[in-house]
Amino acid sequence: MSPPRQLHLNLNFMNAGSYSSAWRRPESGAADFIDPAFFVRQAQLAERGTFDAVFLADNPALPDRPDLRPYQALEPTIVLAAMAAATTHIGLIATLSTTYNEPYNVARRFASLDHVSGGRSGWNIVTTAETGTARNFGLDEVLSHDRRYARAVEFADVVTALWDSWEPGALVGDKESGRFIDGSRIHPIDHRGRHFSVEGALNVPPSPQGRPVIVQAGGSGDGQELAARHADLVFSVAHSLDEARSFADGLRARLLRAGRAPADVVICPGLVTILGSTEAEAKRRERELWESVPIDYGLARLARTLNVDPGRLKLDEPLPADIPFPENHSQTFFKGTVTLAQRNGLTVRDLVKAQGGGGTQHRLAVGTPEQVADGIEAWFRSGAVDGFNIMPDVTASGLEIFVEEVVPLLRRRGIFREAYSGRTLRDHLGLPPPSVRHRRPAAATA
Numbered sequence: 548m549s550p551p552r553q554l555h556l557n558l559n560f561m562n563a564g565s566y567s568s569a570w571r572r573p574e575s576g577a578a579d580f581i582d583p584a585f586f587v588r589q590a591q592l593a594e595r596g597t598f599d600a601v602f603l604a605d606n607p608a609l610p611d612r613p614d615l616r617p618y619q620a621l622e623p624t625i626v627l628a629a630m631a632a633a634t635t636h637i638g639l640i641a642t643l644s645t646t647y648n649e650p651y652n653v654a655r656r657f658a659s660l661d662h663v664s665g666g667r668s669g670w671n672i673v674t675t676a677e678t679g680t681a682r683n684f685g686l687d688e689v690l691s692h693d694r695r696y697a698r699a700v701e702f703a704d705v706v707t708a709l710w711d712s713w714e715p716g717a718l719v720g721d722k723e724s725g726r727f728i729d730g731s732r733i734h735p736i737d738h739r740g741r742h743f744s745v746e747g748a749l750n751v752p753p754s755p756q757g758r759p760v761i762v763q764a765g766g767s768g769d770g771q772e773l774a775a776r777h778a779d780l781v782f783s784v785a786h787s788l789d790e791a792r793s794f795a796d797g798l799r800a801r802l803l804r805a806g807r808a809p810a811d812v813v814i815c816p817g818l819v820t821i822l823g824s825t826e827a828e829a830k831r832r833e834r835e836l837w838e839s840v841p842i843d844y845g846l847a848r849l850a851r852t853l854n855v856d857p858g859r860l861k862l863d864e865p866l867p868a869d870i871p872f873p874e875n876h877s878q879t880f881f882k883g884t885v886t887l888a889q890r891n892g893l894t895v896r897d898l899v900k901a902q903g904g905g906g907t908q909h910r911l912a913v914g915t916p917e918q919v920a921d922g923i924e925a926w927f928r929s930g931a932v933d934g935f936n937i938m939p940d941v942t943a944s945g946l947e948i949f950v951e952e953v954v955p956l957l958r959r960r961g962i963f964r965e966a967y968s969g970r971t972l973r974d975h976l977g978l979p980p981p982s983v984r985h986r987r988p989a990a991a992t993a
Contacts, residue, residue: 554927554963555813555934555976556954557600557640558593559782560586564941565819565907567616567848568839574943580617583629589946590630593637596950597964599975600638600669601630602762602782602936607647608679611851615844624656631664638972640669640762640780646695647675647684650705650743657759658710658751666755666971669780670706671762672773674699696769698742703761703777705745708736710758711981712748756971758981766794766879775801778812779978782936784883785816786910787890791931813976817909818935820919822948829913836940840904842896849899852880852908862896880908909938916952923953924960 562580563570570577579585590601603623610618623641630639639660643653653670660668674695675681681689690698717732736747763770763778774781781798785791794816799809821836823829842862850857853866854873860866866888873881888898902908912919926932939945957963969975 551961552927552933553977554923554957555815556596556598556963557602557638557815557934557936558589558598558946559602559604559817559936559938560589561604561907561938561942562617562619563943564945565903565909565938566836566840566940567844567904568836569941569943570617571839572836572941572943575941576943577617579943581620583621583626585943586621586626587630587633589942590634590637590639592946592950594634596954597967598637598937599934600640600667600972601627602640602671603627603642604671605642605644606675606677606680607644608677608683611679612844612847615841624660627660627668628663631660631667635665636667636967636970636975638667638669638760638975639664640671640760640972642671642673642764644673644675644680645699645702646690647680650702651709651745651747651749653702654706654709654749655751658749658754661754661756661759662751666973668754669760669762669972671764671782672699672703672777673764692767692769696767696773700773700776701740701742703773705736705738705740705743707758707761707777708738709745709747709749710753712736713753715753718752756973756980760972760976760978764879766882770879771798771801774798774812775805775807779973780813780815780976783814783816783932784879784909785932786883786887788926788929788931790883790886791816791926792929795931811978813933813978814931815934815936816932817907817938818923819903819907819909819911819938819940820945820949820953821911821913821940822916822919822945822952824915826914826918829915832940833911833913837900837904842899845899845902845904846895849884849895849902852884854881860895862899863894865892865894866898883908903940907938909936916948916956919949920953920956920960923957924962927962 563575593601604619605623606619627639627641657668657670676689678689712734714732717729719726719729733748738745760779761777762780763774764782783794795814802809821829821833823832846857853870855870912922958965
C-alpha cells in the first residue's frame, strides 16, 4: 500500500507580515525587513514546525508607498544562504524573474545554493509585470504578457538544460590517476533560441537533489502551461474550495497533456492566518490590524491590482461592472480579487478589508487554532490542494502561534509529519529525482 498523503506547509515570508500594519505591532521591529537575524529566526521557527520550505518573494523596485510599510528589500538568494547556514532541513525557495535576469546566472545561483544548503533550494519563476521594475532595467514599459511568457518558457528550458548538462559520475576526483573530471560526461547545451544564446555547460556539478525544485505562481493560461512544462510546486490563489478544485482540475489536465502525472506537481494556495485563543480574540486582532491601515493605501493597492484609477472605486459601493481584463498585468490576482468581490457581494471597503488592508490577495483564515486546523484539513482531504503557503498576519508573533498551536493539531489528525524523513526539498515534497535530459532545450529551434 502507498503511504497516506501528507500535508505540505510553506512559510510565505512577507517580511513584517501579511497585513500592511503588521510592522506597527509591539512585537515587530521597524528594521526587521533588513535584519538577517530576523529572517534566520523565522526560518528556524518554521523548521521547528517541520515546514517544507521558506519562500521569499522579490520585487527589485522601491514600492509606490514606502512611507507606509516595509517591503521586500534584500536580495532573496543572499538571505536564503544565511538561512541555509543556520538550518539543516527546511527548504529554501526564492523568486527570480525571467524578464530581468539571464538563464546562466540563475542556473548557477540556484545550483550553488543547492550545494550550500545540502539540496534544499528552489526557484520560483515569475515574469514580473511591474512598471517600476521595468524602468529600473532600462525599459519604458512592461513587456507584453505574450512576450514575457515566451521568454519565460525558453528561459526555463535553458536553465533546466544547464542543470542537466552534467551526467552522474562526471566528477571523478581520482587522485591516483590524476583524473579530476570526465569531460565526456559533460555536455554543452549549445542553445540558439529566439531570446537567448547559451553555449554551456554549467560550471557547477549536479546539485545534491539532482536539480533545484522549480516553483511557478502564475494563474493565467500561459502561467499554467509553463507550470505543466516545468513546475514541481505551484503556488496558487483560491478564496473558496470550488476555486481551488477548478484550478487543480485545470492544471492537472494540462499536466496530462504535457505527458506528466498529476502527482508530479504539488499545489499550495496562500493562506493568511489570524489566530486567537477564542474566535472573538482572533476577530479583535483582525480588526486592530485592519483599523491601523490607512484606507487610502488599501484603496490604492486594490486599484493597482485591478489596473484602474483609484477614483473609479467608491468605498461603499461594489466594484464597477466594466473593469477591463488586464491583458498586460497580473491576471492571477485580478481574477482572484474580482471573483472574491462578486461571489460575496462585497463593497470596495469590504474588499480592501478582506485583503488585509491591501497587504494580500490571498484567503484569510480568522479563528482559533482548532478552527484554522479544521479548514486546512477539509481543503486537504478534498484533494483540491496538497497544502498551503502560510502567511501569518504578523510574522513576529503569528508564525510562532501557528507552529505551537496549529501544527500539533494537524499532527494529531495524522495529516502532517512529526519529523522530517529526508534532507532535501524534493524529499519533503515527496517528489522523485528529476529525469535528466542531457540534450538541447526544445526552444533551441525557435
